[in-house]
Amino acid sequence: MTSPSSADPAARPLRADAERSVRTILEAAERVLSANPAASMEQVAEAAGVARTTIHRRFATRQALMDAMADAAVAQLRAVVDEGRPETAPPLVALHEITANVLRTKISWRFALDLPAAPGSPAAQGQRDVARRCLELFGRARDLGLLAARTDLEWARRVYYALIGEALHGDDAGTDPDVLAGRVVDTLLHGLAPAAEPAPPLNRCRRSVAAPAPAGEGWEGREPWGGCLDRDGSADA
Amino acid sequence: MTSPSSADPAARPLRADAERSVRTILEAAERVLSANPAASMEQVAEAAGVARTTIHRRFATRQALMDAMADAAVAQLRAVVDEGRPETAPPLVALHEITANVLRTKISWRFALDLPAAPGSPAAQGQRDVARRCLELFGRARDLGLLAARTDLEWARRVYYALIGEALHGDDAGTDPDVLAGRVVDTLLHGLAPAAEPAPPLNRCRRSVAAPAPAGEGWEGREPWGGCLDRDGSADA
DNA sequence: GACAACCGCGACAGTCATGTTGCAGTTCCA
DNA sequence: TGGAACTGCAACATGACTGTCGCGGTTGTC
Known part of the structure; x- marks a missing residue:
């Protein structure tokens, strides 16, 4: 720290x-x-x-304290993402490792990681960097056929972040991060339906995610690695 | 209202x-x-x-206003869940319908639905009721083979809530709720991996969700239908 | 051991928000 | 149409919190 x-x-x-x-x-x-x-x-x-x-x-000021908290927490986050070697390890190995690492970090810095990062701050830059690397990791996974070819990477990233956030709520938050990570990765990849027998789709156009990837760096929302949120100045959500 | x-x-x-x-x-x-x-x-x-x-x-008081907001929003939520006929419609039809309805409601009452409900208030009771019906719907789906037999229903509910929450963030929040609902349901059931060819698991014990279902009514976290959060009194955006 | 850095104390000033009150004008309903 | 309900205004009191300051005692480093 x-x-x-x-x-x-x-x-x-x-x-x-x-x-x-x-x-x-x-x-x-x-x-x-x-x-x-x-x-x-x-x-x-x-x-x-x-x-x-x-x-x-x-x-x-109080705000300066918050900014310092965010900067410190995101620095920690970047470090644990590095440890997962997202660029070089096999994608699913990296994904699992990073998920467990991020869960551990988020346990200790949940509030700080949810703070909106001031534009231009080390925290904001760190968040963007982490999101970019996550997208690249998912891109590699997709190229290797580990994700559906039509996967919207931005949606995938948001779902992943949401699952990490959710894994830390509830009564099992004290569960071993590796177990939680396994659960997150499994749910992310396979969902809840029985394996190898996909249910018939509700509509004929069977696309997992049809919307085009959003443009540029407009990431936001609840990242497992922390994230800005549109409720300005607020820590919640 | x-x-x-x-x-x-x-x-x-x-x-x-x-x-x-x-x-x-x-x-x-x-x-x-x-x-x-x-x-x-x-x-x-x-x-x-x-x-x-x-x-x-x-x-x-300010708090009385917040309580009234929460009560009103949850009443609206219960109504749209009713409209989806979770007890009688085929589970996937009900799931899609309810998801779209809930997304519409949450668009208009996002803040109010995220407020912590005062214990014993109509909002708290409504939240519990909605969570219970969600679990029952997932139970029916599992009994019909639409969810993996070993699915942890409580985890399923939390994942579902997290996906609904996430669908409303990001640049596509203006997308048609039916499209978003399709996306949420598809991701919930099938995840991101290619269909019908599940990736080899990282560990040998291939369970989608191994942890036992948590006891009783201890639901918490970010429900798509709103939810209490452990950040007391905070709305945190 | 000297000295600079660190810390706690207590007070102060300022700001902001909430909750309350009395009164006069306006609106709605039977 | 009358009267009760509704609303806005302006002021007031209270409380909480933040940010600042001077000073004296303590601690760490060279």
Whole structure:
């Protein structure tokens, strides 16, 4: 977890105890704001075991704290996606590995990963990068026949993100991330119908996803790796 | 849309203009709070074209307004689920119909349907009822061989809710609800892999969903029909 | 050991939102 | 048509939260 101060190379490095304080504040903020997004800075300070003025010393405003949380969480996310080797490992192996890694990260940074990233911020760039690599991984899988040839990659990415988000809700959120990852990948690829006997379609035009892929970088919505959402400023959803 | 006053049979019925005001306030609140969950009562009043005191005349507190929104939206949801005849129509027909209906409703009441329902409120009861009927519909589908025999119905319900939620995000949110419903149902049943040629599993135990069904009524998370969330009081966009 | 960095304390100012109130004008319904 | 219900206005009180500040004590690093 990089501290915000080390994100600014021009800034003098913090003393070790200040580094620890920053990390403690970010982790406490994640816990407190996950439980109640409207919690006050005072409540975050109490959870971190520091004075409110100490938070203000390190983060000028409440928004600055949120931005730092988002940046730190997305940096963590990028790292665990890297570990899954999406460009080089066999696609399904990479997919499973990345899914498990992302689930672990999201467990710890659920709130921070759902924060809307400020445009141009490291978090926003990181989100875009992760989404791009996800699309590329799905593209490789499709090229290898692991996804239906007509798969809309953008829809696939959104479904994948939604399943990851959902895997962390409910009573089984404490389940091993590898088990959850298996479930997510299996549901993503095979759905709920019995294997090898697809049900007759409801309509004659049997396309899994017919809509054209949306243009450009307009990704949004609830990514398993975090994501911006159109409810501006809000943490929920 | 029933007004909150008519939900209280002991209360005298409102005059017609007051009924219109209440409806206008609820609809304006949905629009304004969807865009910004932290919007003030003043902003809701402006959007509704009434004075803030008029809102306070009909809803004692901000929370009372939210509760009324949730109750009204869930009543609407129950109605559109009824229209899909989940108990009597063939399961896939019912599923498609209900999905399209729910998408239409959720388009108009997205914020209200995501509000946490107060325990014991009509909204909470309605949510439970809808979830129960969803599980029953999936049970019927499984009994007819339309879902894999080992399907975890609770996971299926959560996946279904997640897909409905996701269908409303992204650039294609303006797409016809029937098209979106087709997409949701198809993805739910068949996933993204090519039809009739399931990919070899990553692990030898090839179960689509192995975890036992969670107990009782502990449903939570993001239902397509709305749902409580563990972020208390937050609407988080 | 010196010194700079770090932290906590308590207070203060400002902003914002909510909830309430009385009163006068308007609208609807029997 | 009369009267009750409905609504808007402006003000007020309260509470909560954020951001800032000066100062003194503590800690870490060279």
